[in-house]
Amino acid sequence: MIYRTCITLGLTLVSLSLSSAEEKKSTDAAKKVTFEDDVKPIFRQHCNSCHNAGDAKGGLSLDSYTATIEGGGSGEIVFDDGDADGSRLWQLVNHDDTPVMPPKQDKLAAEKLAVIRAWIEGGILENSGSKAKAKKKNALAFVASTGGRPEGPPPMPESVPQNVPVVTQRASAITAIAASPWAPLIAIAGQKQIVLYHSDSSELLGVLPFDEGIAQSLRFSKNGQFLIAGGGEHSVKGIAAVYNIKTGQRVATVGDELDTVFDADANDTMNRIAMGGPLKLLRIFDATSGEQLFELKKHTDWIFTVAFSPDGILIATGDRSSGLCVWEAETGRLYLDLTGHKGAIHQVAWRDDSNVLASASEDGTVKLWDMAAGKLVKSFNAHGGGATSVAFDHQGRIVTAGKDNKAALWDGNGKKIRDFQPMKEDVLEVAIAHDGKHVVYGDWTGDVLSSSADDPKQFVSLAANPPPVSKRIEGAKTQLVSIQQEIQPLKASWDAAQKSVVAAQNPINNLNAKIAALRAESKKSSEAATATQNQIKAIDSELPGLTNASRDLHDVVIAARINLKTKPNDLESVAAAEAGLANSLTQLAQKRRARIASAKAVVAHQQASNAKKAEADKLAATLTPLQQKLAAVTQVAAAAKSKHDQVAAKMQAAKSKVDRLASAMK
Structure with missing residues (x-):
């Protein structure tokens, strides 16, 4: 009894010890x-x-x-x-x-x-x-939106003027670049003009006059139908102008500042325009009447950037002394006063969902702000010496520019994806095309590059100060002549390739015709064999009856002959019986001869069918090398046609360009 008690107590102590150890381990893991x-x-x-x-x-x-x-x-x-x-x-x-x-x-x-x-x-x-x-939930979580996309084809220039208001030896520093939210369209500010380019082909699509001076900011409306330009002349005048993208017509001019406007933007419904500049005032106007609705005096230094949120509810502004404010668009009340930058706020940009605001600062950082929580959610060092420009694309990615002479692409969390071809001087402006495939950026010297977003080695230059129409039409005509010369050998090559295809196809056609004829003859013989076999079946169905009938008539003859013994004079009955038997035997013999002939015919038809089929198969076997040759020359012809068609499309585009420029000169 004492022994059992000791064992039980020992097991209990061991159990408690293990339990205590496990609890300690669990506690440490959950510390x-x-x-x-x-x-x-x-x-x-x-x-x-x-x-x-x-x-x-x-x-x-x-x-x-x-x-x-x-x-x-x-x-x-x-x-x-x-x-x-x-x-x-x-x-x-x-x-x-x-x-x-x-x-x-x-x-x-x-x-x-x-x-x-x-x-x-x-x-x-x-x-x-x-x-x-x-x-x-992390505020950086983002779902791409297509809100604001117009129905039908996105707006593109259709009758925008091609005349250049000011012709200069070189462009001035690039003050503004913008990308249409839905169309392959880029706008670049120049001296007294705004130049429109196709983001895919880099073709100049039109020139918008800006007589007031230099556009310091460019922003497309949410639906891409209008371009809002803010600018003017320092210490003289500042305005915001609204252009119709399709026609190039200026549809509104708002404001009458005593100094230039550094940035201007319109809300999502295009009924309000906000602007800011050296006067340190944020002014908000009724876009239709031009009446001033609000004059907000929070900023203590030049306002460099102004932007409505995509949903039109908020307005963000940044100034030269690192002031960053967010306002209620309807009331003009201050919504957020965001602190954290240590230098001028050069530009702000909104993400499509209006939940995150990005700010680019002279302190070199780009900061991402959560509008719901009113706090900083991400800050990253974007450019040494200062970040000058920032923009989002529809995927939530970010492009930036800075004083390190670079433009860069980042993911939505601020992780760098890649840098682009460096410029000679500070990169002042950057934009990303509607489909995220091209990044366009310009520097202090006036150079502008349009780069593939995926491959920075693929880029072209865009002119912020294009030459006059007369020079451009000369260049377009020279290009057209060059393309026409280029297409001539391509057309000859395509024609020769087509002839090779015909030459390779003819023997195949002839061979296929012979094969088809042989297979038709084989089929005809096969069908004749089948018909003859059906005739044999019909004969075979008749033979038993004829055989039985002849046997019966033979019995009749025997009976008639036996009857002569008792009636010697009844020869007519015997003769009649023998005649009937003879006739029956004749029919039976004819049927049997017919069956023998039919059987021989079936064999002959089958042999003929097999012979024709074998001949056709033998010819068909010779098709393979001919078909391989045809496939090869067809591929060559297709490649020749593709090259021809590509150059033909370039030629047509060049012709259209010449025609448009010719119309602009009239």
Whole structure:
């Protein structure tokens, strides 16, 4: 009894020991990363000398949980949404943005950074008793939209003037580039003119006059039917002009500023136009009447950029002193005052869904702002020396330009996809075509490149100051003559290839005709054999009857002859019986001879059919090399035709270009 009790007690102790070990292991695996236990010691060692309650540089203290969550003078630095990449604290300690922390030092050790990231992703818990909130959806999640796309073919120039208002030796610095949201159309600002190009073919489609001076901004309407140009002449006049894309006609001129307009934009319904410039005022006008609706005075320096959100609800503005504001379009009330940039805001751009705003700054960064949460969700160093331009495409990708002489393409999370061909000077403007296939950017010297978005080695130059129509028509005619000369040998090559196809096809046609004739004869003999076999079947069905009848008549003859013994004079009966038998035997013999002949005929027909079929098969076997030759020359002819057709299309386009330019000269 004592022995059993000891065993039971021992097993119980072992069980409790294992259970305790498993619980400890489970507890360690689920250990929370908290401010008090894990993050605060890191801050104490590396941050609190500058960021404490007694000396909170930048208004930021990190020596307590409450102070850390409150943030500093630039706002909150960390949020409870689990998004580490969108956290200002993480961006600085991971050296993703400036000013890097700790300043003038290397990054924190990887294991310490891992602790800070795990703390943020775990919901910024204060202590072991805290519970994490449900993780929110990342604001950078994006679903492409086709909202605003017009019905039918997208608007393209149809009767836009080709005359060049100002002819210069070279272009001035590129002040504005815009891409239609739905059509292969690019607009480039020049001196007193706006030049329209086809984004795929790089053909000049028209020139819009801008008599007021230089367009400092270009923006297409949401449906792509209009182009809004803001600009003018420094210290003289500033306006916003609206052009019809199809006709090139200016349909509205809004504003009468005492200085140039740096940026202007229209809302989604084209009934309001906003503009800003050196006067530091954001003015919003009724686009129809030209009446001023709002005059907003928040900015303390030149307003460089103005943009309505795609849904028309908000307006974003940025100025030379890093001021970045978002306004309610209907009321003019300030919606957000976004801080974080350390230099001028050169340009802002909205993502299609209106949920994210991008800002490009002189501090070299591009920042992405969540409009619902009113906070920074991503900041990345885009261009050394300053980021000058930014734009989204319909896929949520981002293009940027900067003072490092480059343009670049990024994914929606700010990860670089590729750089494009560098320019001679600062790249001032960038745009991406409606289908995301071409990136167009221009620099301080006036050069503009249109590059393949997938292959930066494929690019062409676009002129912001095209030559006059007379020179362009001379060039177009020269190009047309060159194409006409190019197409002549191609036409001769195509003709020769077609003749080769005919020559290769003829023996095949002749052979196929012979084969068809032989197969027809074989079929005819086969059908004759079948018909003869049917005749044999008919004879075979008659023979038993005729045989039985002859036997019966033979019995009649025998009976008649026996009857002569008793009636010697009854010879007529015997004669009649013998005549009937003779007639029956004759018919039977004829049928049997006919059957023998038919059987021989069937054999002959089958032999003839087989012979013709064999001959046809033998000829068919000789088709293969002829068909291979035909396939080869047909392929050559197809290639020759393709080359001819491509050049023919170029020739037709060149003719159309000459005609359009000729019309423009009249």
